[in-house]
């Protein structure tokens with residue numbers, strides 16, 4: 062099991078609430094404790110600041126807000142590890158895109174499972190999970 066039913070529900074609700082912006086966040090685990098950390102998508106601010114470097118806005122990309130990145134670093138120092146990194150897709154399917162792959166590889170976070178929720182016309186559709194496979198050199202869909 063990658064997500065508990067209540068985590069799945071919270072992630073899907075956040076995706077709907079933040080539509081038509083991509084939502085993002087993480088699930089951390091420490092022993093038997095689990096913690097969902099919804100993050101703010103700062104992509105619009107980045108795009109406004111530097112559209113050359115950040116050509117996409119929050120409808121097609123996410124950028125975890127600096128304050129949330131600090132919180133992530135704190136949690137890691139407290140012994141929490143990232144189990145899941147999630148985001149949503151706006152009006153397209155719940156696939157792991159080439160951009161998602163590039164970002165994941167660049168971040169170096171290959172142990173967490175990546176969860177993508179598709180939101181179409183404001184309604185949550187599929188939520189899918191993807192895990193890095195060194196054998197395939199690719200993210201492959203996994204059970205969530």
Ligand SMILES: [Zn+2]
Nearest residue numbers: 148150158161
């Ligand atoms: Zn994506």
